[in-house]
Amino acid sequence: MPLKSYGVLAGRAVDRRREGGADTPHYQIHLVDEAGTSYRVAVNVESQQAPSELLQLVDEDFRHPAAQSLAPAAVGWTALPSSPGGAALDYIRGNLFDPAALRPLPPDLPGVDNDLADKLDHYVQRAIADPGAIVYAFGERWGPEPATPDKIFGFRPGNGVHDIHMNQGNSGRFRGDDGVWQDGGLLLRFPAEPRWIAIFLAFQSQAWHTDDITGHTLDGTPARPGAGEEPVRVLAALVNPAGPAPEHEVVTLLNASPRPVDLTGWQLADRHKSAFPLPAGTLAPGATLAVAAGPPFALGNGGGAITLLDAAGLKVHGVSYTAAQGGREGWTVTF
Numbered sequence: 126m127p128l129k130s131y132g133v134l135a136g137r138a139v140d141r142r143r144e145g146g147a148d149t150p151h152y153q154i155h156l157v158d159e160a161g162t163s164y165r166v167a168v169n170v171e172s173q174q175a176p177s178e179l180l181q182l183v184d185e186d187f188r189h190p191a192a193q194s195l196a197p198a199a200v201g202w203t204a205l206p207s208s209p210g211g212a213a214l215d216y217i218r219g220n221l222f223d224p225a226a227l228r229p230l231p232p233d234l235p236g237v238d239n240d241l242a243d244k245l246d247h248y249v250q251r252a253i254a255d256p257g258a259i260v261y262a263f264g265e266r267w268g269p270e271p272a273t274p275d276k277i278f279g280f281r282p283g284n285g286v287h288d289i290h291m292n293q294g295n296s297g298r299f300r301g302d303d304g305v306w307q308d309g310g311l312l313l314r315f316p317a318e319p320r321w322i323a324i325f326l327a328f329q330s331q332a333w334h335t336d337d338i339t340g341h342t343l344d345g346t347p348a349r350p351g352a353g354e355e356p357v358r359v360l361a362a363l364v365n366p367a368g369p370a371p372e373h374e375v376v377t378l379l380n381a382s383p384r385p386v387d388l389t390g391w392q393l394a395d396r397h398k399s400a401f402p403l404p405a406g407t408l409a410p411g412a413t414l415a416v417a418a419g420p421p422f423a424l425g426n427g428g429g430a431i432t433l434l435d436a437a438g439l440k441v442h443g444v445s446y447t448a449a450q451g452g453r454e455g456w457t458v459t460f
Contacts, residue, residue, distance in 0.1 A: 127207060127292075127302070127303065127304025127305075127307055127340065128264075128265040128288060128292060128302060128304060128307050129265065130204065130265055130266040130267075131204070131205055131207055131213070131263075131264070131265060131266075131304075131307040132202055132203050132204040132205045132263075132266060133195065133202075133203050133205060133212060133261050133262065133263045134156060134158075134164055134166065134201065134202050134203075134261070134262045134264075134266075134285075134286045135158065135195065135196055135198070135199050135200050135201065135203070135259055135260070135261050136156030136157050136158045136164060136199045136201065136259070136260060136262075137156060137157050137158075137199050137252075137256075137258070137259065137260070138154055138155070138156055138249055138252040138253045138258065138260045139155050139156070139157050139253065140154075140155035140253070140278060141153060141154050141155065141246065141249045141250070141253065142155075142277055142278070143233065143242050143246070144277070150169075150170050150171050150232050150233060150242075151167045151168055151169055151170060152168040152170050152241075152242050152245045152246070152249075153165055153166070153167055153168070153277045153278070154166040154168065154249055154260065154262070155277075155278045155280075156199075156260055156262070157199070158199045158200060158201035158202075159198055159199045159200060159201070160201060162201055162284065163275070163278070163280040163284060164201075164202070164284050164285045164286060165275050165277055165278060165283075165284070165285035165286075166260070166262040166264075166285060166286050166287075166289060166311075167285060167286070167287040167289070168245060168289045168290075168311070168326070169289065169290055169326065170232040170233065170240075170241045170242050170245070171232035172328045172329065172330065174296070174297060174299070174328065174330045175330070176229070176329045176330070177232070178229040178230060178231050178232070178241075178329065179229065179230065179232070179241060179290070179326050179327065179328060179329070180227040180228065180229055180326065180327045180328070180329055181227065181228060181229075181230050181241055181244065181324070181325070181326050181327075182222055182226050182227045182228070182324075182325045183244065183248070183322065183323070183324050183325075184222060184322070184323040184325075185320070185322050186320050186321070186322075187312065187320075187321040187322060187323035188321070188445075188447045188449075188450075189219075189220075189221060189323075189428075189445050189447065190396065190427070190428030190429060190430070190445060190446075190447060190448070191211075191212050191213075191214060191219065191221070192312060192314075192321050192323075193427070193428055193447065193448060194211050194212035195212055195261055195312070195314075197259070197314075197316075198259070199259055202266055202286075204266075205263075206306075207304055207305060207306040207307045208306055209306060209396060209397050209398050210396055210397045213263075213306040213307065214263050214306070214307075214308040214309070214310050215293075215305055215306045215307075215308055216291050216293075216308045216325065216327065217293070217294075217305075217333060217334070217335060217440060218305065218306070218337075218398070218432065218440070218443075219306075219308075219430065219445070220430045220431070220432060220443035220444055220445040221310075221323070221325065221445070222323075222325060223352075224333055224349050224350060225349070225350050225351050225352040225353075225354070226352070227325070227327060227349070229329060230244065244324075245324070248311075248313055248322055248324065249313075251313075251315075252313050252315075255315060255317070257315070257316045257317055258313060258314065258315050258316075259313070259314045259316075260311065260312075260313055260314075261311065261312040261313070261314070262286045262289055262309075262311055263286075263289065263308065263309045263310045263311070263312075264286045264287055264288040264289045264290075264292075264309035265286065265287055265288040265292075265309075266285075266286055267283075267284070267285055267286070267287065268282060268283050268284035268285060269282040269283065269284045270282050270283035270284065288302070288309050289309040289310065289311060289326065290308070290309045290310075290326040290327055290328065291308050291309070291325075291326065291327035291328065291331055292304060292307050292308050292309060292340070293305060293307070293308065293331070293332075293335045293340035293341075294331040294332030294333065294334075294335045294340065294341075294342050295328075295330070295331055295342075296330050296331075296332075296342070297330075300341065303335070303339055303340035303341050304339070304340040305335070305336075305337060305338070305339075305340045307340075309326070310323065310324060310325045310326070311323070311324040312324075332346070332348075333346075333348065333349040333350070334346035334347065334439050334440070337438075343439075346439060347439075353381070355381070355441055355442040356380060356381065356382035356384070356386050356441070357378055357379065357380050357381070357382070357386055357388070357391075357408065357433060357441055357442065358378065358379050358381055358433070358441075358442045358460075359376060359377075359378060359431050359433055359442055359443070359444045359460055360377045360378060360379040360413060360459070360460065361376075361377040361457050361458060361459045361460065362374070362375065362376045362377065362424060362431055362444075362446070362457065362458050362460075363375040363376075363456075363457045363458075364424045364425075364426060364429070364446060364450070364451040364458055365424075365426045365451055365452065365453060365454045365455070365456070366454075366455065367454050367455035373417055374417075374418050374419075374422075374423070374424045375415050375416065375417050375418070375457075376393055376415075376416045376418055376424075376431060377413055377414070377415050377416070377457075378403075378408070378413060378414045378416065378433070379411075379412075379413050380408040380409065380410055380411060380412050380413075380414075381411075382410060383410050384410060385407045385408065385409050385410060386407065386408050387406075387407050388403045388404070388405065388406060388407070388408055388414075389405040389406065389436065390402075390405075390435070390436030391403040391433065391434060391435055391436055391441075392433075392434045392438075393416065393418055393422055393431060393432070393433060393434075394422070394431075394432040394434060395422050395423055395424060395429060395430065395431065395432075396425070396428075396429040396430040396445075397423075398432075399420075399421040399422050399423065400421075400422060400434070401416075401418045401419060401421075401422035403416060404416070424451070425451065426448070426451040426452050427448045427451060427452070428445075428446060428447045428448045428450075428451055429445065429446060429451065430443065430444065430445040430446075431443065431444050431445075431446075444460040446458050446460075
């Protein structure tokens with residue numbers, strides 16, 4: 126079954142701890158919300174299933190509509206519905222990043238800047254030093270536990286968030302945690318800059334094509350794509366056409382492969398997963414196709430996502446855009 130209590134914790138980082146030992150090590154973060162409540166964020170840095178090294182990606186200039194949905198203050202815990210269109214994260218359906226950009230890192234090695242704990246420490250230490258920085262931790266809530274002090278930082282009541290990683294496509298005993306729109310991650314907001322830094326984590330044993338209802342691995346589907354392996358890609362989109370409604374939104378596709386691709390049965394899906402069928406036919410190598418999309422598919426000017434699905438319903442490519450990009454009337458957004 127999915128996570129019991131999914132949501133996002135927003136707070137100020139006041140301390141951190143690198144945790145090792147025989148048990149699965151974590152990187153621990155002490156957050157405090159604006160009401161003074163303490164929480165611990167337990168971030169996995171090693172997998173209990175082989176391969177042990179986690180996949181990680183840091184985006185130092187994260188621009189995605191999910192960030193627009195977050196409160197700008199340290200408001201503490203907010204439960205999130207596991208559904209598209211809001212702040213909930215889904216590594217596959219949310220088009221948060223290019224999965225080919227994920228890289229494995231060992232959990233904790235001697236030396237400087239050579240492991241996952243070092244990378245996390247770099248950004249968390251910056252957040253601790255910046256009184257305006259807010260850390261947003263997506264995952265599953267535990268507590269409060271009035272009779273139990275926190276085992277790492279000692280505050281009462283015990284309280285926190287874990288599963289700060291991808292939470293679908295699991296195998297073995299972790300398959301029961303599968304679900305869609307319930308992935309974990311860390312977003313750090315530095316208002317003085319201003320920008321968002323996003324940290325995404327996944328286990329190498331997890332799959333990258335999952336069921337839209339259960340989040341379980343789809344048997345017989347391809348593994349995580351490598352860089353540039355998508356045969357057809359979303360190249361651009363006219364999100365906000367000039368003139369009054371009804372608008373005629375256009376999505377431009379590119380066949381980047383050396384072979385023709387039959388697009389019969391393929392679809393475009395928007396941020397709310399409303400789909401629009403592509404015209405049947407073959408797209409030649411190197412050719413582009415401008416698709417004049419219509420209802421129920423819609424690209425909101427306030428930010429959105431575009432996902433390309435093949436005839437089997439599997440994701441081929443996906444992109445996202447922000448309100449700043451979608452608000453420019455008559456301009457085509459390029460990806």
